[in-house]
Amino acid sequence: MLVFKFGGASVKDAEGMINLAKVVGKYKSEQLLIVVSAMGKTTNALEKLTKAYVDQADDMHDIYEGIKQYHYDIIAELFEPNNPVFDEVANTFVEIDWMIEDEPQDDYDFIYDQIVSVGELVSTRIVTAYLNKAGLKSQWLDVRGYIHTDNTYREGVIQWDKTRESIQLSIPAQLERSIVVTQGFLGGTSENFTTTLGREGSDYTASIFGACLGAESVTTWKDVPGILNADPKLFEDTVKFDELSYTEAIEMTYYGATVIHPKTIKPLQNAKIPLLVKPFNHPEEAGTIIKESAAHVFAKPVIIIKQNQVLLSLSTKDYSFISEDHLSDIFGKFAKSHVKINMMQTSALSFSVCFDYKEEYFNKLLASLKENYKVKYNSELTLITVRHSADGFIKNLTAGKTTLLEQISRNTVQVVVK
Numbered sequence: 068m069l070v071f072k073f074g075g076a077s078v079k080d081a082e083g084m085i086n087l088a089k090v091v092g093k094y095k096s097e098q099l100l101i102v103v104s105a106m107g108k109t110t111n112a113l114e115k116l117t118k119a120y121v122d123q124a125d126d127m128h129d130i131y132e133g134i135k136q137y138h139y140d141i142i143a144e145l146f147e148p149n150n151p152v153f154d155e156v157a158n159t160f161v162e163i164d165w166m167i168e169d170e171p172q173d174d175y176d177f178i179y180d181q182i183v184s185v186g187e188l189v190s191t192r193i194v195t196a197y198l199n200k201a202g203l204k205s206q207w208l209d210v211r212g213y214i215h216t217d218n219t220y221r222e223g224v225i226q227w228d229k230t231r232e233s234i235q236l237s238i239p240a241q242l243e244r245s246i247v248v249t250q251g252f253l254g255g256t257s258e259n260f261t262t263t264l265g266r267e268g269s270d271y272t273a274s275i276f277g278a279c280l281g282a283e284s285v286t287t288w289k290d291v292p293g294i295l296n297a298d299p300k301l302f303e304d305t306v307k308f309d310e311l312s313y314t315e316a317i318e319m320t321y322y323g324a325t326v327i328h329p330k331t332i333k334p335l336q337n338a339k340i341p342l343l344v345k346p347f348n349h350p351e352e353a354g355t356i357i358k359e360s361a362a363h364v365f366a367k368p369v370i371i372i373k374q375n376q377v378l379l380s381l382s383t384k385d386y387s388f389i390s391e392d393h394l395s396d397i398f399g400k401f402a403k404s405h406v407k408i409n410m411m412q413t414s415a416l417s418f419s420v421c422f423d424y425k426e427e428y429f430n431k432l433l434a435s436l437k438e439n440y441k442v443k444y445n446s447e448l449t450l451i452t453v454r455h456s457a458d459g460f461i462k463n464l465t466a467g468k469t470t471l472l473e474q475i476s477r478n479t480v481q482v483v484v485k
């Protein structure tokens with residue numbers, strides 16, 4: 068059996084849905100489980116809605132109407148008015164209607180997951196209905212009964228034993244009857260509340276299903292030809308990797324390559340299941356295959372650019388050294404504020420950390436660090452990571468920019484620049 072994952076960009080409009088059905092149609096003879104993200108930029112819009120609701124902002128209803136209208140416009144293009152999908156979509160949005168009727172009581176992260184999850188619940192309804200319309204027999208599956216997590220909202224931790232058991236118990240039989248379509252990015256708690264697995268987490272969902280079902284492979288369909296050595300929006304003459312090892316792929320995602328979610332590889336590596344990254348507009352192309360042993364050819368260095376970085380330096384208030392106790396306290400504060408460190412460096416009197424700027428988390432972090440330390444920071448910086456580069460390459464790349472921090476190891480150079 069095969070697991071496919073379609074991201075938001077592949078289902079952003081009616082044309083995308085039609086293309087998805089075309090791709091799936093090529094695999095008619097296979098057992099298929101399809102994981103789908105929210106359509107287009109829906110997750111960002113639902114994040115805005117969550118914030119507007121919690122702040123009780125004036126534009127809350129406008130944001131919500133915009134999200135609904137976007138979906139209704141697409142289904143109006145794809146289906147006859149009497150198709151049951153219209154009711155299914157409306158019934159899914161009702162969950163938000165109910166929630167925002169009352170003033171917010173619960174914790175922000177909890178509210179976020181209950182609202183933001185609707186993006187995937189709706190997109191999968193539409194994909195299932197459209198595949199059926201196209202003659203590809205499909206069944207909608209509520210992933211929250213299969214991917215079990217703890218109560219960490221926005222960052223649900225998978226409970227593997229329970230998840231494996233649920234998936235193995237009933238999904239193989241369902242796959243014999245029809246294609247199964249389910250939501251990426253979502254999980255369910257033991258009290259049946261919805262969790263999410265972290266932004267861009269649908270790849271991870273596909274990998275969990277792939278691992279638990281012993282799939283032949285997992286394919287993530289993208290708007291790029293495969294995994295490239297650099298972002299084609301930022302660099303000319305990029306090259307595609309035909310093959311990558313699990314290890315190299317893990318390293319790349321760790322440093323911020325966004326083609327695949329960082330947690331995706333491990334379950335597949337453990338189960339020795341290959342991950343394919345293929346272009347949804349040219350399904351016949353080979354894309355990139357990630358597997359145990361790959362013939363790596365780094366004809367060009369791997370370049371990973373992360374924008375919107377903060378470089379923050381901490382020192383103690385009494386000029387004492389930064390000790391192990393301080394570090395443990397500092398890491399604790401980062402973990403508590405959900406801020407992931409991209410790069411760090413210690414010196415006698417200060418500790419510097421580079422991380423992604425996210426408004427809500429940043430303010431919380433800053434306040435808690437200021438309790439014990441002197442804090443200085445620069446924002447709007449860029450973190451450049453280059454792997455397998457020839458000497459001098461990074462110098463050319465950063466020419467004309469101010470370097471604030473640099474770190475060099477055997478295969479990797481990282482610089483924070485302004």
Ligand code: ASP
Nearest residue numbers: 104110252266267268269
């Ligand atoms: N829709 C979610 C997001 O945009 C999950 C995903 O796309 O993988 O973060």
Ligand code: MG
Nearest residue numbers: 074075104267
């Ligand atoms: Mg997405």
